Amino acid sequence: MLELKQKELKEINGGLSIWAIMGLIGGITFFIGVIDGFVRPLKCN
Numbered sequence: 300m301l302e303l304k305q306k307e308l309k310e311i312n313g314g315l316s317i318w319a320i321m322g323l324i325g326g327i328t329f330f331i332g333v334i335d336g337f338v339r340p341l342k343c344n
Contacts, residue, residue, distance in 0.1 A: 303311075
């Protein structure tokens with residue numbers, strides 16, 4: 300197995316970025332809003 304040096308470990312890219320996390324939270328919030336709109340429709344005032 301190949302051992303990576305400390306400098307090489309810092310250069311590895313991957314994982315979730317802050318934009319991916321924010322997009323995931325936004326997508327979940329949107330999906331919950333759509334489900335809430337179908338289950339509990341409210342009239343516009």
